[in-house]
Structures are given as C-alpha cells and as structure tokens.
Amino acid sequence: MPTTRDDCLAMDAADPLARFRDEFDLPGDRIYLAGNSLGAPPRTAADRVSRTVRAEWGGELVGGWNTAGWFELPFRTGDRIAPLIGADPGQVVVGNSTSVVIFQALAAALGLRPGRRVVVADPGEFPTDRYVAQGLAALLPGAEVRDGTHGGDDVAAVLLSQVHYRTGERRDVAEVTRRVQESGALMIWDLCHSVGALQVDVSAADFAVGCTYKYLNGGPGAPAFLYVNPRHHRAARNPLSGWYAHAEPFAFEPGFRPADGVRRFAVSTPHVLSFAGLEAALDIWERVDLAQVRAKSVAMTELFVELAEASCPDLSLVTPRDPERRGSQVSFRHPHGYPVVRALAERGVQGDFRAPDVLRFGFAPLYLRYQDVFDAVAVLAEVMAAEPWRDERYTRRLAVT
C-alpha cells in the first residue's frame, strides 16, 4: 500500500521531534529541502544577535571581552559542539571557515608525519577540500595531493567526508579510520553533511572539521569547528599561529609559544556576531536526542524515495538505496536538473542543484514534517509530468545554484 497523506499526518502526530519545529522561523509559503545547504534560523537567533549588538557591544563596549565572555567563545562553543560529534570538552575549537580549518588540519597532519609527503583528497569530494590541499602542497616542497580514499606508505593524511555532498552516500567512519591509520596515515573527517543529521563518533579520528550553518542552523557564514584528537595536542603544530593560539595571549611576547590543548588551534579574534547565531542554535541542540534525529531522517528519506520513484519515472536515484549507507539527503539525476530545481522553487519546494545533473533534497529532522515530504513529492510529480521547466527563463543560471 502506498503511503497516503493521512499516514503522514499520523506519523507527524507521533513524531517525538515535532515540538522543535516551532523553535524555527520558517516561511509559510515554502517546503524547505535545502537545510543541508543553509539551515533555518532558530526563533531566538534574531534576539540573540540583537542582544549581542545592543547589550554586549553597545552596553559594554570593549568590556564585553570580559563581561560577555567573548574571549572564550571559540572554546565555549567548541565544548558545546563536542557531544554532537562524539568528542569530549577541550577537544574542539570554533572559528574561521571550514576551508581554513581544513588547511590547519592538513598542515598539522603533514607535520606529524615527517617523511610522508602525500595528502589524499578525492576529486569527487566537495571541491574546497581538495583545493585547500592543493594550495598547501604548493607551499611545501615535495608535498603532493593524490586522488583516492586510501592510505599508503607515503601518505601523511587522508581527508574524506563522512557524508558525500552530492550523492548523500555515508561512509563508515570507524572502518575507514581504522584502515587509514593501519597504513600509518592520519585520518581527517569532514563532517559538513553529517553533524546535526546523524550520530557522529570522531573519537578514533585524528582530526575532524565541519561547518555550523548546514544542519546545525548556526546562520549564514557561522564559524566552523575543528576537532583535534588529544593524542596530538602536544605535538601538533598550528600553521596559522595567531595570537589567540599563544600560551599567554596577553603577555604580548615577541615569539610564538603554543597554548596547551586544543587552544593552540585557535587563530584570532572570534567573529562575535556570527557566534551569537550559533549559540542560539546550540541552545536547541542541547535538548535534542540524536538517535531520534537519525531515526526520523531515515524515515523521511525512505518516504521521499518511495513516493518520488512511484510518481517520477524520469528521475534516477543517485543516493544509496540502503538507508544505512546514506546521510540525510536524497539526490536524483535528471538531464535538465537545473531548470527542474528552479521550477520547483517557484512552486514552493526549495531544493538545490549540483552540477552536472543532480537534484539535491536535504531533510532536516528538527523542522520538517512527514506531510512536507508528501506535499513536496506532489509538486515534484506535477513538475515532472507537465514539464513547466522547459520554459527558457528557468535555464538561465543564477550565481548560486
């Protein structure tokens, strides 16, 4: 029996996460399936940012560094993200962007494996990961970037996403980490498409990075996080050794002396206003059971695949069919993917497009309902059948796809 809209309403009524939807500001005229690109704003985010501007910045001026605790933001929020990735307090630092913390992790990994000069970063991965590896290799004589996902005798580090940004395929963190480390290389996980979507356990990894503006809902441009396994805290070197990473930042010494622990991976003055949005989101995450998030994510992606395959024969599934092997997104291939995504958006279903031909739909369990999944497929089926996407105005590419 195919799933009906009434079935979906019943699933929503029984959903243990349903109460979180009210904690987000969602436009009433759209079904938002792009939370894997930019999460929705927590209702408290605007007040939180406003309070930071008015009360902390306006009220305290430079005193805010002490009275509002701005100085500790990278470490305080790191400790709040730690439980979401299977880390402990004192192992995660927040700041900068994912690309920047990837640079830090890769450079530190090469430093920890003298004699090995290869970084493995696969061409199929989100490009910035590999671009940053290439930029770093160009600075280091003898260093090179290799395609693939495996370690080897000359490999210092393997950089890999837990969930693939385009296909939604999920890798086995424990198994891959073990295999890479057995080869003598260090394992760096990119968690951009997994943090906030499923349980993550990075405790065996050497480094992990991730952004906070996708499933975590920290806001556009919210700062990234970097996890450093404590076994590397003493020996790992931060290539961006800014004053924030110094053992005594206010001693203003002429030479760099690294701080203890993960603090040595801080860089510089935190983006205080961006942290305000992230903290509003973390207030929600503190109350969320990730096992429930994962269970709902699997149920929603299963439902979407079932309904879309039944009503849209022209779409071919890219994401693995086995829910154990996927994250919280479903991707379909269609030769006219871009205009299809544009036509969907105009009819109230926001997904996104990834070149060359992938339609991507993300499912954020905290604010999506099963009825949204049902209604989104109804619009998708209508667009596939009536082909409004053939209108040439949909084919012109916008700057951000």
Ligand SMILES: *Cc1c(COP(=O)(O)O)cnc(C)c1O
């Ligand atoms: C979103 C994403 C990034 C983002 O990088 P920025 O530095 O924040 O622009 C990096 N890597 C992956 C795999 C991503 O999905």
